[in-house]
Amino acid sequence: MADKKFHALVCCRAGMGSSMMLKIKIDQVIKENDLPIETEHGNLDSLIGFNGDFVITMPDLTDELNADDRVPSAVGITNIVDKAEMKEKLTAWLAEHNA
Secondary structure, eight states: OOSSOEEEEEEESSOSHHHHHHHHHHHHHHHHHTOSEEEEEEEGGGGTTOOSSEEEEOHHHHHHHHTOTTSOEEEEOSOTTOHHHHHHHHHHHHHHTTO
16 A cells, blocks of 8 residues: 555543454554554543544544544444454545545
């Protein structure tokens, strides 16, 4: 794919189990599909000072984060074990950002 690597923060409100499981699955999808994305894990507080390209989170946070001008775009994943959904949403985000 593209030479540029995009940087994503995988987070939820608390930054505990669900977002860590999501990060593990997201990393698998990235590797399996050779997507130009690097991830880091955190919680909402991790957004302070985050200079990456986008946030990967649960759908309950997506609208809230996308409405905040201080936050880069957010992608919501409904099922944290559905690799097909993750691939679809990540490739759609990459297409929107000319990657």
